[in-house]
Amino acid sequence: MRRAAAPGRASATIEVVADRAGVSPKTVSRVINNERGVRSETRERVLTAIRHLDYQPNLAARGLAGDRSFLIGLFYDHPGDYLSEFQTGAVQRCRESNLHLMVEPLEAASPELGRDLSTLIRQLRLEGVILLPPLSDLPVVHATLAAAGIPAVHIAPMRQQDDAPSVDTDDRAAVRQLTTELLRRGHRRVGFMLGRAGHRATEQRYLGFVDAMHANGLDIDPQLVQTGNFEFAEGLECARRMLDFRPRPTAIFASNDDMAAAALCAARQMSLALPRQLSIVGFDDAPVASMVWPQLTTVRQPLRVIGRVAAELISEYQPHRQGWPRPVPRRHLPLELVLRGSLAPAPQDS
């Protein structure tokens, strides 16, 4: 014996299974990998042996022999509350394809970013990667991935690259719809709180707002469009400025829920009656959206689905064909409006 066996748990190998099923290891391998060309009776016999021995193929051996890894990487910069939902969706989809997810935080600002990424990819022999923003937009990441030659799916990238598959949501349409809900309730002076410059979401959400306003023949007051950078603290000041204008806006559309919560605080401090004197809507359906009073009307991100779809794209990639099919796959997911208490008809006297 080569090494002291761990207590009692010497897992069966493919050979043991083969013996028991009365076939060669190669045939067992065929069954495991779902290859065609195995008589169904033989397959049954092998499957039975596998079940009986509780056999688990050794991933490392499969990887080494087959030049695969069964691993895909999920790279992110700042963790946020959305990450765990996203990754749970991705893992679920991975399981269906017998893949596994490695999560790897990475510093977008680090000068070592390219090397770190490349090291991880090559050491783990990743079969694909999923990139969360803002990583999905960095040229150095693109370059490294191209050099590595593995499929990469970009989540909500700023600019769609011709050669980069992506998954994103139709933020523009959702904001257009929700803004329309505001207008339908009589709101005319609506403040809009922008996200951080450089994010695709910032741009798309604003465009959706503009769409709806123009479609209803309304002009946009530049004073009522300000940035809160997706942050609560900045959103607070931003909201205060907006609410100081006269005539006061009767509604505020914040580009995310954190800022919407900030607007709510600001309004409260000014003793406005909510939602009667001010309607507030946000975006994301973050946990905070339903933990304030009134609860925030917002747009729900299908985070799990996004994760699932991202993993799906990777698992559908056919390495033996050269690269992605053209045009590269892109998934555009719909969003769902969540109407809650923070949205009310505009005050009569406005």
Add this chain to the structure above:
Amino acid sequence: MRRAAAPGRASATIEVVADRAGVSPKTVSRVINNERGVRSETRERVLTAIRHLDYQPNLAARGLAGDRSFLIGLFYDHPGDYLSEFQTGAVQRCRESNLHLMVEPLEAASPELGRDLSTLIRQLRLEGVILLPPLSDLPVVHATLAAAGIPAVHIAPMRQQDDAPSVDTDDRAAVRQLTTELLRRGHRRVGFMLGRAGHRATEQRYLGFVDAMHANGLDIDPQLVQTGNFEFAEGLECARRMLDFRPRPTAIFASNDDMAAAALCAARQMSLALPRQLSIVGFDDAPVASMVWPQLTTVRQPLRVIGRVAAELISEYQPHRQGWPRPVPRRHLPLELVLRGSLAPAPQDS
């Protein structure tokens, strides 16, 4: 050539490195694994070759030959906003030991739990696992892990098992301190909102509250101790009931921030002036704590540190010795009070 090489990226193997350094592959292996017994001059030569060729050892091959995997698993049931922070800390520590983290959601309620867990462990040949609650408390998980014979670190387990290393925080002391802050500000009637029964945190936090009250010679009004199950919605009703009592409590201690946010909403709906008429404190320092007005005084969980310590325990495990050292390692981390606006002196007239 055995198979079509991926475009351009045939990674160097240990043999190439050995040739270039003028040594045998085994010596390169020794350098990679930091084994002693390599002359420092030789080591230098090998290191140079590695750097020059940008060599990355193949994990699968290392694993297969050395009967390791370099993988540890992080198992969780419900993802939450805390998960990503935790896992980021764990990954960071893993990197220092050349380990990688596989995240795996698992359904605590599933009848297949044991089998699923066992399959994952054996398929990936995990070297250790980290269990987040409530998984850390399930007997079937314990049994599976014991059978697998790999180290497992339990995060905040309900009961400390003799043979199970764990990492948790001193919730009891933190609540005692924070309650004392309340009392020092003149509060005498303090409501306490319990978490979900069966969680260690629920119990410990309540005990901390009791400690502080008794230490100050105060009795606990059973009417003012109710459960909100860690949920916002239930916390809302719970708070309403408490605030309906006369004399009204002048402060509410909620066992987590979600429920504290609920108490805040309830108070608002009853038009109480906050924090003048009612102080509210929570626990966790969840994102919502700083997104409501007034911001919540709470207790900060060092999530990253917990993750880091958990990974550290695993990486310090010495498989060649039989199991964990006795007594089994346990880490008890301190918590930090975060004093914010929701805490104020008790109203005079109370």
Add this chain to the structure above:
DNA sequence: AGGCTGATTGACAGCGCTGACATTTCGACT
């Protein structure tokens, strides 16, 4: 110079599986 010890290095098999290719089996058709 010879012998001895411990430190360094190397040779080689084999981890468990799969790719390439060889061989056997089977059924259809003369």
Add this chain to the structure above:
DNA sequence: AGTCGAAATGTCAGCGCTGTCAATCAGCCT
């Protein structure tokens, strides 16, 4: 029965590394 092609199965080397153990080397002593 004999032939043939496709389908099913088997053989075997080798993926890249590490464990085992043997060989070599340097330093020190007598």
